[in-house]
Amino acid sequence: MNCFKWMTASAILLSGCASTQNPTPPTAPKVTMRTAVEFGTDGVKVSPSIELTKVLVPANSASSALPSEVNAFINRAAGSDAAKAQRMRSVLSRANTIDRVLSLSGAKAEAKGEKPKAIPTRDYLPRFLSEPRPTQGREFGSQYRDALNRATATYGVPQSIILAIIGVETAYGRITGNFKTVDALYTLGFNFPRRAEFFQSELAKVFELERKAGIDVEQLYGSFAGAIGYPQFMPSSYLAYAVDHNGDGRIDLLNDPVDAIGSVAAYLSAHGWKPGEAAISQQPMSDKRFSAEETGMADDWYAAANFNVIKRYNNSDKYALAVGLLAERFRVFNQ
Numbered sequence: 001m002n003c004f005k006w007m008t009a010s011a012i013l014l015s016g017c018a019s020t021q022n023p024t025p026p027t028a029p030k031v032t033m034r035t036a037v038e039f040g041t042d043g044v045k046v047s048p049s050i051e052l053t054k055v056l057v058p059a060n061s062a063s064s065a066l067p068s069e070v071n072a073f074i075n076r077a078a079g080s081d082a083a084k085a086q087r088m089r090s091v092l093s094r095a096n097t098i099d100r101v102l103s104l105s106g107a108k109a110e111a112k113g114e115k116p117k118a119i120p121t122r123d124y125l126p127r128f129l130s131e132p133r134p135t136q137g138r139e140f141g142s143q144y145r146d147a148l149n150r151a152t153a154t155y156g157v158p159q160s161i162i163l164a165i166i167g168v169e170t171a172y173g174r175i176t177g178n179f180k181t182v183d184a185l186y187t188l189g190f191n192f193p194r195r196a197e198f199f200q201s202e203l204a205k206v207f208e209l210e211r212k213a214g215i216d217v218e219q220l221y222g223s224f225a226g227a228i229g230y231p232q233f234m235p236s237s238y239l240a241y242a243v244d245h246n247g248d249g250r251i252d253l254l255n256d257p258v259d260a261i262g263s264v265a266a267y268l269s270a271h272g273w274k275p276g277e278a279a280i281s282q283q284p285m286s287d288k289r290f291s292a293e294e295t296g297m298a299d300d301w302y303a304a305a306n307f308n309v310i311k312r313y314n315n316s317d318k319y320a321l322a323v324g325l326l327a328e329r330f331r332v333f334n335q
């Protein structure tokens, strides 16, 4: 999501970057580790394992062992807060640069001067529109009907759209990503020059999240781009837009579907959702047309008034179209 929400593993294609810098201390010994499962763009499982390179840094030599640009980042982010700086140094001294993150994000292709491969719309849409996702959405919608009703009443966002977003993002919490969030943001923050500012900002936000939400950053896992939880919020969006929708006194997008439902609606409302308006239409509501030939659908579709609000969640036409089309399957929930 947001910010550009790279919220999700879904769809943001990156383009155009020059060289990469590796903040790894040049003399540090390396070992190769493997972890269990990984998910690529759009939450699709792409291979059985992740290869990552772990930089071995002695436990108490963090400050001196960290690359100068990482130390500079910590100084900027922590300011005069010594405890925060210490925590950041401690965690980042154990951070890994993950090669697979550079591949999935497009950073590696950009570094080679290549364009990221675009997925044809007619191949992209079935990932989200084919079973079992629609059935999973209807089951999730029935289970959390009260939370959806309250979200729609409070924020004016249709239940079908909330259901479609959580479905596209994580298949209702089934695919939230197995990348360690600190490692993902560290990798992109210090090896992807064109997006470094954004990802370093998100890396700083994740430490704020640790303090405010009581989440241990080293136990936090999500997409290759740093998005987390049921709705795949980036850390900055978690801090800015997530809500305590079940009223238990804490905001938990990692484990609580009810908070996720409210937070998706709150996010879309804050970004200009127009109640009563559609996201897509079979009527020509705009010049942005998706032909049946392009989409593989039975009919042409057009972007409508809320189409660009969905793109605030993920800045991709294909993503917004997928959400709109999946929401069409859930219209019964709007009644």
Ligand SMILES: [Ca+2]
Pocket (backbone or CB within 6 Å): 243, 244, 245, 246, 247, 248, 249, 250, 251, 252, 256, 259
């Ligand atoms: Ca809550």
